[in-house]
Amino acid sequence: xxxxxxxxxxxxxxxxxxxxxxxxxxxxxxxxxxxxxxxxxxxxxxxxxxxxxxxxxxxxxxxxxxxxxxxxxxxxxxxxxxxxxxxxxxxxxxxxxxxxxxxxxxxxxxxxxxxxxxxxxxxxxxxxxxxxxxxxxxxxxxxxxxxxxxxxxxxxxxxxxxxxxxxxxxxxxxxxxxxxxxxxxxxxxxxxxxxxxxxxxxxxxxxxxxxxxxxxxxxxxxxxxxxxxxxxxxxxxxxxxxxxxxxxxxxxxxxx
Numbered sequence: 001x002x003x004x005x006x007x008x009x010x011x012x013x014x015x016x017x018x019x020x021x022x023x024x025x026x027x028x029x030x031x032x033x034x035x036x037x038x039x040x041x042x043x044x045x046x047x048x049x050x051x052x053x054x055x056x057x058x059x060x061x062x063x064x065x066x067x068x069x070x071x072x073x074x075x076x077x078x079x080x081x082x083x084x085x086x087x088x089x090x091x092x093x094x095x096x097x098x099x100x101x102x103x104x105x106x107x108x109x110x111x112x113x114x115x116x117x118x119x120x121x122x123x124x125x126x127x128x129x130x131x132x133x134x135x136x137x138x139x140x141x142x143x144x145x146x147x148x149x150x151x152x153x154x155x156x157x158x159x160x161x162x163x164x165x166x167x168x169x170x171x172x173x174x175x176x177x178x179x180x181x182x183x184x185x186x187x188x189x190x191x192x193x194x195x196x197x198x199x200x201x202x203x204x205x206x207x208x209x210x211x212x213x214x215x216x217x218x219x220x221x222x223x224x225x226x227x228x229x230x231x232x233x234x235x236x237x238x239x240x241x242x243x244x245x246x247x248x249x250x251x252x253x254x255x256x
Contacts, residue, residue: 001251005124006065008205008247012117013063015241016075020055022230022237023048030234032107032114034082035090054078062121069122076118076140083111102150102157109147110238116143117245124252133252141191141249144242148188148204155181167214183207191249198250205246212239 022030027045033055034041034048041047058075061068087108095104116139123136155162155177162180163173170176187204191197216239220232 004247005251008244008251009065009121009124010063011209011244011247012121012241013059013061013244015059015237015239015244016114016118017056017059017063018237018240019234020052020057020059022234023052023055025225026230030230032110032234032238033079035086035108037086037090037094041086051078058118067125069125072118072122076115076122079111079115079118080143083108083115087111102154105150106154109150113144113147113245114238114241116140117241117248120144120245120248120252124248137249137253140245141253144245144249145188145191148184148191152181152184152186152188155184165215165219167218180207194253197253201246201250201253205243205250208239208246209243212236212243215239 019030019033023033027048028042029048029051033051036042054075058071061071091104091108097104119136119140123133123140126133126136159174159177159181163177166173166176183204187200189195190200191204216232216236220236223232225233
C-alpha cells in the first residue's frame with residue numbers, strides 16, 4: 001500500500017508542477033488558479049511566474065516524495081487563499097450569473113480540491129497514530145469531496161454536454177454520463193461520511209485515472225495548445241492530480 005501512496009503523491013505533485021509550467025508557457029495564470037478579477041494581477045506576468053515557480057517547486061518535492069511538510073502546507077494555504085480571496089468574491093459579487101450556474105464554479109472547486117490535496121499530502125507522511133495526520137487528511141478529504149459531489153451534479157445538470165466528452169468508441173454516452181455522475185456523488189458523500197472509505201477512494205481513484213488515460217490525454221493530443229488555450233492539457237494535469245489524491249486517501253486514512 002505504501003507504493004500506491006508514493007504513486008499517488010507523485011501523481012499529485014506532477015499535476016501541480018504541470019500547472020506551474022503552463023503558467024510560464026502562457027505568461028499568465030491558469031483559470032483554475034486565479035479568477036479573472038482583480039485585473040491588476042493579470043496585467044503583468046510576474047505574479048503568474050512567481051506562483052508558477054512555487055507550483056513547480058512544491059509539486060516536484062511532492063512528486064519525488066520529499067518530506068518537507070511546511071512547503072506542502074504552504075501550497076495548501078496558498079491555493080485555498082486564492083480560492084477564497086479571488087474565486088469566491090468574483091463569482092458571488094462580480095459575475096452576476098454564477099449563483100445560478102453550477103458549471104461556472106468548475107475552476108474554483110478544482111482549486112479547493114487541489115488545496116485539500118496538499119493538506120492530504122502533508123498529513124500522509126506523519127505518524128500513523130498522529131492526531132494531526134488524521135485532522136489534515138480529514139480536512140483535505142472534505143475539501144476534495146465537495147468538488148466530487150458538485151461535479152457529479154454537473155453530470156445531471158449538463159448531461160447533454162458531458163455526453164459529448166465520452167470517447168466516440170464507447171457506446172451509450174448518456175448512460176456513462178449518468179453512471180459517472182452517480183459515482184462522483186456517491187464517492188464524495190462516502191468519503192465525507194467515512195463509509196467504506198478506503199475502498200470507495202480506491203475505486204474513485206481508479207475511475208479518474210482511467211479518465212486521465214482514455215479521455216484527457218487523447219483530447220489534449222487532439223487539441224493544439226494555443227488553439228484551445230491549453231485547457232485540455234490542464235485537464236490532463238488536473239485528472240492525474242485528482243486520482244493521486246484519492247489513492248493517498250485510500251492508503252493513508254486512519255482505519256476506524
